[in-house]
Every structure is written in C-alpha cells, then in structure tokens.
Amino acid sequence: MAALLEVRDLTIEFTTKAGIVHAVEGASFDVERGEALGLAGESGCGKTTTALALMRLLPYNGRIVRGSISFAGRSLVPLEEASMRAIRWKEMSIVFQGAMNSLNPVQRVGRQIAEPIILHEDADSDVALKRAGDLLELVGISRNRLNDYPHEFSGGMRQRVMIAMALACDPKLVIADEPVTALDVMIQAQILDLLERLRRELDLAMILISHDLSVLADTCEQVTIMYAGKTMESGKTMDLFTDPKHPYTQGLVGAFPDIRGPRNMPEAIPGDVPSLISPPSGCVFHPRCKFAFDRCSNAEPELSELAPGRRAACFLYPEVTEVPGRSMPIATR
Ligand SMILES: Nc1ncnc2c1ncn2[C@@H]1O[C@H](COP(=O)(O)OP(=O)(O)OP(=O)(O)O)[C@@H](O)[C@H]1O
Ligand SMILES: [Mg+2]
Known part of the structure; x- marks a missing residue:
C-alpha cells in the first residue's frame, strides 16, 4: 500500500x-x-x-x-x-515553530482552542468549548484551566495547548x-x-x-x-x-x-x-567537509541507496553517482 x-x-x-x-x-x-x-x-x-x-x-x-x-x-x-x-x-495539521509564544494574551485559552473548531467544523460555541476541554485533558491539562489566560500557563503547558489545537479536527x-x-x-x-x-x-x-x-x-x-x-x-x-x-x-x-x-x-x-542564493558548486557541503576531494566541488552527488532503506548523497560511497545534468556549478545556472 x-x-x-x-x-x-x-x-x-x-x-x-x-x-x-x-x-x-x-x-x-x-x-x-x-x-x-x-x-x-x-x-x-x-x-x-x-x-x-x-x-x-x-x-x-x-x-x-x-x-x-x-x-x-x-x-x-x-x-x-x-x-x-x-x-x-x-x-494534516501543524504545530508551528515558536507558536506557543503567539497565543493571544488577552483571550482565554479555552476560547483559543475552540475557535478553529468553530471555524473548521462549523461547531457551535458550546460544543467547541466542550471539545476544547476534552483536548486539554488529552494533552494532560485539567479542563478546569479552560478559562485561564496564556500567562497563567508555563512554557510546557502552552506547548501542550498548541498540540491540542493541532489535534482539534482529528488529523491523520x-x-x-x-x-x-x-x-x-x-x-x-x-x-x-x-x-x-x-x-x-x-x-x-x-x-x-x-x-x-x-x-x-x-x-x-x-x-x-x-x-x-x-x-x-x-x-x-x-x-x-x-x-x-x-x-x-x-x-x-x-x-x-x-x-x-x-x-x-x-x-x-x-x-x-552557505548562502542559498548562490550555493556552492558541486556538493553543497563540500566547503565544510573534511573528506572533500576534487570531484566534490565539480559535480553534485545523487541521493543513492547504499542499503535497503538507507540513502546518502556523498561521493565517498562508490554507489553514488552524479545528479544528471547538474554537474555544473549551481551558482552559474
Ligand atoms: N519568506 C522567505 N523569504 C526569503 N527567504 C526565506 C523565507 N523563508 C525562509 N527563507 C530562507 O529559506 C531558507 C530555509 O529556511 P527555513 O526557515 O526553512 O529553515 P529551517 O531549517 O526551518 O531553520 P531553523 O532551524 O532556523 O528553523 C533560509 O535560507 C531562509 O533564510
Ligand atoms: Mg524552522
């Protein structure tokens, strides 16, 4: 499958x-x-x-x-x-990088969890708040805290809240x-x-x-x-x-x-x-690599299978070939 x-x-x-x-x-x-x-x-x-x-x-x-x-x-x-x-x-949902610091400081935590449920699932306010309480408990916080504000939560608890929000609509x-x-x-x-x-x-x-x-x-x-x-x-x-x-x-x-x-x-x-506007030629890692040899700055190694389920992009391994058509320095493309 x-x-x-x-x-x-x-x-x-x-x-x-x-x-x-x-x-x-x-x-x-x-x-x-x-x-x-x-x-x-x-x-x-x-x-x-x-x-x-x-x-x-x-x-x-x-x-x-x-x-x-x-x-x-x-x-x-x-x-x-x-x-x-x-x-x-x-x-499919995401817990954004740094999101636990972007909770609205003047809105109760329960409301903030409930809002996306109202928006995405078309739930009414009471149903969404009940679900918000269930979600809090799922991430290990008592539903008694629904009416608290973010500043009353520790960093770890705020991250739990963000995880609860990501789970609100039951993603896969x-x-x-x-x-x-x-x-x-x-x-x-x-x-x-x-x-x-x-x-x-x-x-x-x-x-x-x-x-x-x-x-x-x-x-x-x-x-x-x-x-x-x-x-x-x-x-x-x-x-x-x-x-x-x-x-x-x-x-x-x-x-x-x-x-x-x-x-x-x-x-x-x-x-x-390196700068991603003009990356190094060949293997992007070669300027920092202690094993780099000539080929590494001239050609780009393909991500190749070294063993079942194991892939690497490095000319140290004989199985690894060049990315076709990409042996020119990237910066000059
Ligand atoms: N909106 C943007 N406009 C221009 N460049 C961007 C933008 N967002 C990200 N970049 C650039 O894209 C590259 C990849 O950034 P990205 O945020 O995906 O890295 P990251 O691996 O998540 O880093 P970190 O560990 O710091 O979170 C970086 O060079 C970054 O400066
Ligand atoms: Mg990042």
Whole structure:
C-alpha cells in the first residue's frame, strides 16, 4: 500500500530583492500511517519551508517549483485553495515553530482552542468549548484551566495547548516544527513523551522537526538529514546514529553529547551554512567537509541507496553517482 504521505523531488524557491533563495531542492521522503519521520539539520537548511509547503502555507514570495506531494492518495501541489482547505487542519495539521509564544494574551485559552473548531467544523460555541476541554485533558491539562489566560500557563503547558489545537479536527498527520526548542530539558522530555503517547493512542503519523538530532532519537523510526536545502542522508534512526554515512550526519551526530557515554564536549561542525542564493558548486557541503576531494566541488552527488532503506548523497560511497545534468556549478545556472 502507498505511504500516507509521499513527497518526491520537492523543490521550493523564495523570490527576494537579493535574488532567488533555493530553500529546498529535490526533497523526497515517505511517511507511513502511524509512523514518525524526523527532519533534522542546522538552522536555515529548509525544514520549516518543507513543512509549510506540505500544508500549502508558504509565504507569498515562496513557491513550489517542481515535485509532488501525495497525501492519502491525493496530489496536493495542484490543489485549489478551496480543496486544500478541506485537508488542512482536518487531515494534516501543524504545530508551528515558536507558536506557543503567539497565543493571544488577552483571550482565554479555552476560547483559543475552540475557535478553529468553530471555524473548521462549523461547531457551535458550546460544543467547541466542550471539545476544547476534552483536548486539554488529552494533552494532560485539567479542563478546569479552560478559562485561564496564556500567562497563567508555563512554557510546557502552552506547548501542550498548541498540540491540542493541532489535534482539534482529528488529523491523520501532525507536523511538529521544533516542538521542544526553548523548553528546558525536563520539559522537553515530557513533551516528547506526550507526542509519543498521542501517536500510539490516536494512531497518528508525525513529522517531527528539530535541529537537534537527539530530540528525534527516541521518537522517530526514520530520519531525513537536510543541509542547505538538500537531503544529505536518510534511513532508520538507529542506523543513522550508530553508523552515520554522510560526513554531515557524522558531524551532527558528533555535535551533541551522548547521554549514555562519557561527557565529551560536543564538537561543532566548523564553518557556516552557505548562502542559498548562490550555493556552492558541486556538493553543497563540500566547503565544510573534511573528506572533500576534487570531484566534490565539480559535480553534485545523487541521493543513492547504499542499503535497503538507507540513502546518502556523498561521493565517498562508490554507489553514488552524479545528479544528471547538474554537474555544473549551481551558482552559474
Ligand atoms: N519568506 C522567505 N523569504 C526569503 N527567504 C526565506 C523565507 N523563508 C525562509 N527563507 C530562507 O529559506 C531558507 C530555509 O529556511 P527555513 O526557515 O526553512 O529553515 P529551517 O531549517 O526551518 O531553520 P531553523 O532551524 O532556523 O528553523 C533560509 O535560507 C531562509 O533564510
Ligand atoms: Mg524552522
């Protein structure tokens, strides 16, 4: 059976005064029913852009240049906004990055959860408020708190509220964009446990986005590693952790301390993420890669299957070939 979500060659650009930003190029991944996929990579690598494109909520200057998004058998890229509205929130929803800080400070939390239910499900106010109470309890908050204001909630509780809102219309897939960033470590673990419990109880599929691989380790079956808009590696989470193939993944895995191992200081990957207006020629990671050789700056490695379910885009592996027609430096296209 086809996966719940199938993304193929998704390519997204932003038009800016300074030029075209190649935010995502050639992203391909699947999310199976009830399964969690992790999207990881440093800041600016295109995680949020990918998520917004799936929801068809890119900002006005962003567009899907090519590629396809198939969700529950429907092709989302060509959909009219009116048809997309029948899917967005109801079948696929998102906890936006940083959203817990954007709750309306002067409106009671229950009202804020109820509003999208009134809007999307055409429910009356009493029914929506009752559902808001059920949703609060589902995310571990007493319904007695329905009449409280956001400032009466801790950061972790506000994030629970955002998760409750994403679940309001009973979606099949929830995207959580950096759901635990800015929360302290104890609270991070509680929110991740909550997401895991909801996934099991509601049989939800999830896309969990984080710049921190350790956040994805226990939650996601599969992980896709992005860098500068490109997919560097993908596979089963455990395989990526125990035997990272791509030098960028190796850097990311080394960049956080192993909670089970000796307390080494994390070793950051030297250098910076490149400009996505004029990305480096060849492999986008080559300027920061300690293994780079001539070919890496001249030709772009294709994301190739190294083992069943395991893909990497790196010339260190003989199976990896060039992306056809893309051996010229991208900057000169
Ligand atoms: N509306 C926009 N206009 C122009 N460029 C944009 C816009 N939104 C994002 N970008 C650029 O697209 C690239 C990808 O950004 P994105 O927000 O998807 O990264 P991210 O992986 O989510 O990063 P973070 O970890 O910081 O959230 C970045 O270079 C960013 O500056
Ligand atoms: Mg982001």
